[in-house]
Amino acid sequence: MKKLMFLSLMLLGLATYGQTTVQGKVVDENNEPIPGANVVLVGKAEGTTTDFDGNFTFNTDEEPPFQLQFSSIGFSDFTANVTSNNQTLTITLSEANTLLDEIVISASRTPERIFESPVSVERFGLREIKNTTAESFYGGLQNLKGVDINTNSLTFQSVNTRGFATFANNRFLQLVDGMDNTAPGLNFVLGNLVGMSELDVQSVEILPGASSALYGAGAFNGILFMRSKNPFDFQGISAYAKGGVTTQDAAGSNFYKDFGVRAAHAFSDKVAVKANLSVLTGEDWHANSRADLNNPGADRSNPAYDGLNxxxxxxxxxxxxxxxxxxxxxxxxxxxxxxxxxxxxxxADYGAESVKADFALHYRPFADDLEVILNSRIGRGTTIYQGANRYAVSGFTMQQHKLEIKNDNFFLRGYIVSENSGDAYDxxxxxxxxxxxxxxxxxxxxxxxxxxxxxxxxxxxxxxxxxxxxxxxxxxxxxxxxxxxxxxxxxxxxxxxxxxxxxxxxxxxxNDGDLTTGAKFIDKTKFRHVNGNYNIAHLIDDWADIQIGGSFREYELNSNGTIFTDIDGPIKYNEYGAYLQVQKKFLDDRLKFTGSARYDKNEFFDGFLSPRVSFAYTLGEERNHNLRVSVQQGFRNPTTQDLFIGLNAGRAILVGSAPSNLDRDVRTFDISEKAQEDLGQPATVEIVGREAYENAYSVSSLQAGAPEVVNTPLVKPEEIIAYEAGYRGQVGKFTIDLSGYYNSYSDFLANTTTAVPFYGEAGDGGLSLLALQNGDYQVYQTYTNSEADINSYGGTVGVDTKLGNFDLGVNYTFAELDIDEGKYPDLRTNFNTPKHKVKASFGNAALFKNFGFNVNYRWSDSYYWEASFADGNIPAYTVLDAQINYSVPSIKSVFKLGGSNLLGDEYYTAIGTGFIGSIYYLSWSINP
Known part of the structure; x- marks a missing residue:
């Protein structure tokens, strides 16, 4: 803590106090405001965006004269000269045909144009939120290229990129205003169930693929960044009310409602506050499959019937x-x-609910860019979660509390994330x-x-x-x-x-937390996190953009022995990391080099170094073509459950492989009467989790009739080397963005299923085999790494253009897994991704005055779903969404009528979930 305080004071000391303020408004050629337009200081990593009314306020330490560049999707860039402090500008942007000038922050932790980003990045801003055809902004992300959304339930959608996805998607990171939105005990993000209200979303950015070099172990398969609106820049009261109907063959037609309110006010140029509340209720998708996957065609007349749901x-x-x-x-x-x-x-009660609330106090002690933020978020949800089993999650809550100090050159934040499983049960x-x-x-x-x-x-x-x-x-x-x-x-x-x-x-x-007699889950796990970043470019006259940063996290597992082996009290462990990034332009600013390196250490494993190098080169007389290549090494630490789970899931006992966990899982089993009578065995026996790793047979060998001893190595981090190449450019009226990647994995995190005999030693050729014959054994699931060489590769291509005044976009995604399945028949990769996907959009934000519409089309190829609950083929499906919207500027309102899955062909994205039906909605947004 002393070191953190010292770092805080040091960073505060480096903050500068001189300030230039520029304000104004950005409008289109019809004098209509352009919300979400980017305002960037030319030659510096500083910027802001316009609010709903097109207004902006920009503060900088730079003294005039300097230049500001204005850009927005669908408009040509405009550069304005600033010659004095407190200057007021009115900027008119003309329509253009490029989507590449949007500003993103996530790719390099600094503002830069998508056009120059060193890696693939997708952005979803205020304009896209307004035009989305989905019933929520989060659902609208599935129309971005390269992005998959697996629907677990009405209120729980799981975002993923580049394969390897289950609903327990611990390969994908989601940050909300810099805070990790992962549920600490579950180890994955519950979609937007306890996330952000769409009224407060300023932008969403998605980085597909590994980004460990900047963001650490969790950034293994992709990252989603949600950034909220600052109350200094977006003030006033805004609200929305949304009502609609969900239709599904299994559930019928059911009403759902969604409303939210946001209040923000700047009391002065030093103090501003905001608060948000949103509530969604509805009927979840019913899961009612009675198919027996083990005995296709069997019904309840079969004595061995085992129905899916x-x-x-x-x-x-x-x-x-x-x-x-x-x-x-x-x-x-x-x-x-x-x-x-x-x-x-x-x-299960299929009533779905999501309640989200947050409050933030923003304080600028010197009325400049130095800002202190106190932010608290709490979410409560009721949903169905599918993991090893189907869990009725009722009254689940998650809280996040953050204190952050930042300016344009640094940030230092500390936050805590805690969850309470409420009345969840299996x-x-x-x-x-x-x-x-x-x-x-x-x-x-x-x-x-x-x-x-x-x-x-x-x-x-x-x-x-x-x-x-x-x-x-x-x-x-x-x-x-x-x-x-x-x-x-x-x-x-x-x-x-x-x-x-x-x-x-x-x-x-x-209401009983002992799974031998009950079904309740008790989980009050939390983690504490501190991270910081400092850009020293201003100290070296912007010779290069150089950033340094680091993080520390402590986990505290607390399930009272119902999930983890914490029967005697909470389990704590920690990890930390530090990174450096250098970014510089050469050759008349056409060549952009980015080099990053990060070191991370988990207390159970050796330290790991994650480097990333990328080059981007701008071609063409008008500088409208950009080529990029990158290579990076990443890693993924085993999750809290990989390390410390101790759970009887019915079909197997799950036991984590942290060294200290192996002897914590102790269970008593009954010995068969035959073994007691014939072999003189006692009536009961105690088995510790260690035996699942050191004294066991592989279950697959038992099923094949040839018992084989297996010694399972303890789990260690999974590694990846990721290669990517891409092109972005403007060709006539067409904006083109394409990329390809190749990922090579080693020490792939995997599970094995073993059988521990109740007597004898595995491999003794005698007593242990009699135990197997007598049924005196227990099946365990262990956590380890595969020796298999696993690779994946794929790519995306997106083309956007204007047909007259209409926007048209088409994109295609390809994904493939490369593994020798014959050599490793028991390995379950959970790739769970279609090989081919096609998405298209067609719309017009101003078909006539204040009226717009948008249509989205998605087609997904069939694919094989593999997860702990059930495996099976997912048929190909086609989805059509559409919306029309009408703006009433006099009351700062937008009315929208829309629907998802308008074709009515029910589909599903995972085996065991309810079929996804149609949603029809009408919404009214005030000052969105």
Missing amino acids: VYGDEVSDLINFDSFAGLPSGTIGSAVVSRTGYDEADL TRFAAINVNRLWKRDIPNPSNPNERSWFGDYIGTYIPTFLGLFQQGTSREDASVQAHAAARAYADEGRLIPGTPAFESAFNKVI
Whole structure:
């Protein structure tokens, strides 16, 4: 802390106090204001943007004379001379056909034109928010080239770029005003569920691909930056109200509503405040697939039925009826039998909700560019999250609190992010334990008279089958009828959804945090983060743009033993990093060099160096063609769950591989009666997580009938070398942006599934094999790295133009995974990305006075979805969205009527989720 205080004082001391102020307004040729126009000091990394009314205020330490450059999407640049302090300008921009002059910050941590960015970058600003056809600005991001959005539920959409995506997408980073929006315990971003109100969004930038050189371990597959409006620049009251209908075959038609309000005021040139509140409620997409992926075509008449969105039927056993009947093998036979499950609709409330609120105090002590910001955000959401199982997330909250000091040359911020799982529970375990609360699975050794489900099933099946078979019924028909009779008897008195008995049992289970008897998740994990950045260009007469920075983070895992192995108290660990970037132009400012290097250290792993080098060269007499190449090395640290999870997920026990975690996971298992009688084994045995790594067989080898010992190495960071080349340019009326990339991965983070025998040592050739034969083993999921050589490559091309007064854009994305699947059949990469995607937009922001429209088209190729919940093929789909909008300047209002998936063809982006239907909405935005 002393070092941080010293750094703060040092940076404050370096801040300068002289100031020049320029204000004014930017309008188009019809004298209409241009919101979101960029205002940049020529030759310096300083700038601002215009507000909704086209007004701007720009402060700088530069003394006149100097030049300001004005730019906005769809307009030609304009350069104005500033000759005195407090000068007022009125700037008129003429229409143009280029999209390359927008200013972005994320690519180099400094303002620069997209045209000159050293890497691929996508931007979504005020104009795009107004024209988006989606029901929310966040949903509108899916129309950007190279960007995928996987829809988990109505309020939870997961953004990703360049493949390797699940809903637990810990490869993609999202920053909200510089704060990491990752849920600390979950290790991924819950979309915009607890993010930012669209009224407060000034811009969204997306960097596809690795950016570890500047942003650290989390910036492995891409970054999304959301930047809010400063209350000094965007003042007043703004609001929106949105109502609409969602339609889905499974859920019918349901009303949804969304409203928000923003208030901002500058009390002086030193103090300004703002506050935001937004609330969305609606009906989530229902997931009702009863398909049995393990037995295609099977229905509930199949004794081993395991429906996709049916839970509780995962509890199954291979029953040897001959053994129980004391008959010769083959007399009756054997069968896999599963318990009767419950539909997801019986276990989850599909009411979706998102409530977001934030407050910020901005203080400029010297009325110049030095600014102190105190910012607090809190979000509360109800949604369905799909991970290893389907989780009903009810009342989940996440808070972010930040203190930041910055000016045009530096920032220093510290913030804390904490989550509270609220009333979240696992729907699969809710079904399993409601069943068990009513009737146990197997007979109770201490109470032989207590009924059990499998005991009732076996006791009914055997006499029924034998009676029918002896009467001349065919073996097949006798089996079908006996299974039906056995299930009917075993299910007698079963708890029925909607009855008081079911509700009582269900409420008991979902409020119990022990997954052997309950389903509730308890998670109050948090992390603390400090980072800073200083641009020393002004100290060296702008010879080069040189930035230095660093960060420190401490995790505090707190799940009371329900997710992590923190049964005896919170687990803490930390990581830190530092970086340097040099950026300089040569050859008459045509060649731009960017070099970066970052060092990061997690307390469990060796330090890692992430370098990045890029060159961009501007060609053409009018400097309207730009070529770029870059190469960078990146890494991804194992997540909190990779390290410290200790969770019984039903099909397997998940145990993290932090060295200190291996002996923290201790569980007791029952030994089979056969082993007790024949081998003299005790009734129970304790197994520690370490054995999943050091004393186990691979599950795949058991399934193949040839048990193979596996020793699983502990997990370490995953690495990537990313190559990229691209072109941006203006060719006549066409703006072209294309890029290609090649990623090479090593130490790919992966899971293995192992079986730990309850007695003997794996590989002993005797006792442990008997344990496997007797069913005396436990399946574990471990966290490790694959030896496989994994590569991915792809590219995007986007073309934008104007047809008269109409905007037309088309883009195409290609993505491919390169791996020797034959050599590594068990490796699950979760690439989850279509090979081909096509997107198009057509619109006119001013078809006639104050009236505009926009249409978006998306086509996605089919692809294979691979995740812990379920695997399967995703069919190709086509989506059409559209909106019309009408502005009423006299009341500073915009009315919009729109709809998404207007073709009505329901689709899905992941196996196990609800089908995505249509959304129709009407909105009214005031001073947006």
